[in-house]
Amino acid sequence: MAISPRKAWGIIRSCVKPLGSIRKPLDEAFGYCLAQDVRADRDMPPADRSAMDGYALRAADLTEYPCNLRLVGEVAAGSSACPGIRPGCCASVLTGANIPPGGDTVVKVELTSLADGVVSILEPTKPFMNVRKRGEEAAKGDMLLSAGTVLGPAAVGVCATVGLARPKVRRRATIALLCTGEELRDVSQHAGAHQTRNSNGPLMQAILAREGFDSVTHEVVPDDPQLTIDALKRASDSADMTILTGGVSVGKYDYVPDSVRAIGAKLRFYKIQMKPGKPVLYATRGRNRHIIALPGNPVSVLTSMHVFVLPALRMLSGVREEECRPSIRLPLKSRVKSKSGRSYMALGRVVNKRSGPAIEPVESMGSADILAASSADGVLTVPASKTELPAGALVEFMPWRANL
Numbered sequence: 001m002a003i004s005p006r007k008a009w010g011i012i013r014s015c016v017k018p019l020g021s022i023r024k025p026l027d028e029a030f031g032y033c034l035a036q037d038v039r040a041d042r043d044m045p046p047a048d049r050s051a052m053d054g055y056a057l058r059a060a061d062l063t064e065y066p067c068n069l070r071l072v073g074e075v076a077a078g079s080s081a082c083p084g085i086r087p088g089c090c091a092s093v094l095t096g097a098n099i100p101p102g103g104d105t106v107v108k109v110e111l112t113s114l115a116d117g118v119v120s121i122l123e124p125t126k127p128f129m130n131v132r133k134r135g136e137e138a139a140k141g142d143m144l145l146s147a148g149t150v151l152g153p154a155a156v157g158v159c160a161t162v163g164l165a166r167p168k169v170r171r172r173a174t175i176a177l178l179c180t181g182e183e184l185r186d187v188s189q190h191a192g193a194h195q196t197r198n199s200n201g202p203l204m205q206a207i208l209a210r211e212g213f214d215s216v217t218h219e220v221v222p223d224d225p226q227l228t229i230d231a232l233k234r235a236s237d238s239a240d241m242t243i244l245t246g247g248v249s250v251g252k253y254d255y256v257p258d259s260v261r262a263i264g265a266k267l268r269f270y271k272i273q274m275k276p277g278k279p280v281l282y283a284t285r286g287r288n289r290h291i292i293a294l295p296g297n298p299v300s301v302l303t304s305m306h307v308f309v310l311p312a313l314r315m316l317s318g319v320r321e322e323e324c325r326p327s328i329r330l331p332l333k334s335r336v337k338s339k340s341g342r343s344y345m346a347l348g349r350v351v352n353k354r355s356g357p358a359i360e361p362v363e364s365m366g367s368a369d370i371l372a373a374s375s376a377d378g379v380l381t382v383p384a385s386k387t388e389l390p391a392g393a394l395v396e397f398m399p400w401r402a403n404l
Contacts, residue, residue, distance in 0.1 A: 032169035033318035043135035056103035059127030106130035170318030176235035246296030276367035
């Protein structure tokens, strides 16, 4: 019996556990998920520092303008020099330099003039300006990044700031792709009118590469029951996740469901009340090894990959559950109809209107229409209980890339 997409995801979510942790050199850790908390190893900044090129002085000396102060030294960023600032004195400081003892204010250089060792402050400056106070960003021991954080550029920078040269991260999943079908030919081969070039393999490899998964094998399996069993066992023996396309429905040559049972995998669900993508199968084999079989039509593959497979892979990689299936709510630009009686995952693209971004439905000839999918940014959900959503209705939109 087919189950709802929500229940299907709930089953997957309950079975997937984060993979073990490894240490990665920081310059190789981008995109990995932290398996440890990152804390400040010292105050940030570790001393009062100048936020400007200018002159460090005592706020108490700013009693009149111009205010003339004797220059007693210079502190550049990275310099350990610390000329003391006494009443009536100042020191030249560069951006990022420590504030010398006695100083509490920095006047930017554009508001000053220098002659014969005397600095003239030409315009009023508020006391205590342009100083980054010790510990104002974080105190030693403060939590900076928590486990489950994906290491983007800024997070990598945080790790570098605290001297974490080899952060502990979750291992990325190993993945095996099995594209089934007697009709499939390699993209470099001639395809007769009765044959189909294998678009699902490269399509899935591109999706996985964009997510940073680089341990991926790819095999085409003919419609043969024993070959399907052998390929599935071989793949799931070594891969954390095996993804199949085709051969999963109820046709004469659909051998995948029986092959899953034949290798001793535990069938968790088979068929989802979703269009496209009804004949989706999910099974587990052994400890934290997963099998997801998808329909063979490419739009079904695209949709199912983003609705189920990628979220599961993110969970395996240690990403927080609430961040594994990103979606946004936006208004529809024009109406969309559904007659399936299932949750309809309609192709859509983001367009900009005067009132803000909106979702424009993409016309499609069906789940084989990869050309239509190529002009979409993701899918919007029409609930199974609805036959139409009018223009202006707020819809849940699942983008196919993170920068929307």
